[in-house]
Amino acid sequence: MNIIKIPFDAGSLGKNKGCAKAPDAILADFPDYSSENNRKGQLKIAEISVNPANFAETHAEIEKKVAEFEEAVILGGDHSITYSAFKGSKCDALIVLDAHPDMMEGTDAVTHEDFLRKLIDDGVLLPQNVFLFGIRAWHNSEMDFISEKKIKFFDMKSIFEFGVNNLCDTLMEMARNFRKLYLSIDIDAVDPAFAPGTGYCEPGGLSSRELVYMVQRLKNLKNLKFVDIVEINPDLDEKEKTLYTAKKILIELY
Numbered sequence: 228m229n230i231i232k233i234p235f236d237a238g239s240l241g242k243n244k245g246c247a248k249a250p251d252a253i254l255a256d257f258p259d260y261s262s263e264n265n266r267k268g269q270l271k272i273a274e275i276s277v278n279p280a281n282f283a284e285t286h287a288e289i290e291k292k293v294a295e296f297e298e299a300v301i302l303g304g305d306h307s308i309t310y311s312a313f314k315g316s317k318c319d320a321l322i323v324l325d326a327h328p329d330m331m332e333g334t335d336a337v338t339h340e341d342f343l344r345k346l347i348d349d350g351v352l353l354p355q356n357v358f359l360f361g362i363r364a365w366h367n368s369e370m371d372f373i374s375e376k377k378i379k380f381f382d383m384k385s386i387f388e389f390g391v392n393n394l395c396d397t398l399m400e401m402a403r404n405f406r407k408l409y410l411s412i413d414i415d416a417v418d419p420a421f422a423p424g425t426g427y428c429e430p431g432g433l434s435s436r437e438l439v440y441m442v443q444r445l446k447n448l449k450n451l452k453f454v455d456i457v458e459i460n461p462d463l464d465e466k467e468k469t470l471y472t473a474k475k476i477l478i479e480l481y
């Protein structure tokens with residue numbers, strides 16, 4: 228499995244400073260325990276050199292490096308990295324697990340609050356090829372954008388009501404026919420009780436078991452080529468709960 232480390236947290240606008248440490252923290256002593264997935268391959272690790280003072284240069288690096296891969300798991304970093312990683316991946320559809328839509332009306336630079344809106348506004352990603360899963364907090368302007376662009380979303384209320392397994396079926400049915408699929412996992416999709424090590428603590432999220440289940444199911448999609456895991460902040464973690472959630476996700480992926 229190809230791993231690409233992107234230790235960049237400047238796109239969080241200071242709100243999740245420290246998540247640049249996540250790639251090394253996740254990979255430390257990895258894997259020193261076994262999991263439900265007994266398949267074990269080799270990890271091939273690449274790192275993207277980032278410049279926190281220069282967003283444009285960093286994003287150009289991310290896009291260029293990711294484009295060298297046919298498939299990979301990308302470790303962030305804040306969620307702004309998904310903008311250029313998705314571009315470089317040449318995927319045509321995106322599933323995002325996140326507490327928030329990340330569709331704020333933004334500034335010129337790509338940030339973790341607006342990367343998804345920018346992907347759509349910049350014509351990189353068609354709105355009908357986006358699937359949001361796990362959202363539970365949004366600004367009115369974000370929901371207006373979602374309605375206007377008819378973006379498909381599964382909010383936590385419906386996930387609770389209809390069940391993760393049923394909605395995962397629906398999601399997979401919709402996602403399986405794209406040419407190349409990208410899955411982006413913002414760790415704040417998970418409830419802060421299970422994953423406190425992140426910038427925004429948004430209650431009422433997925434359990435860590437539900438995230439593991441989603442990953443175990445989604446990895447069966449033949450067109451799934453890229454996965455990223457972002458917004459993990461080792462400095463804000465408690466008893467390494469968040470870090471071990473990320474390690475488990477990584478183990479399930481290979």
Ligand SMILES: [Mn+2]
Binds near residue numbers: 306327413
């Ligand atoms: Mn996010």
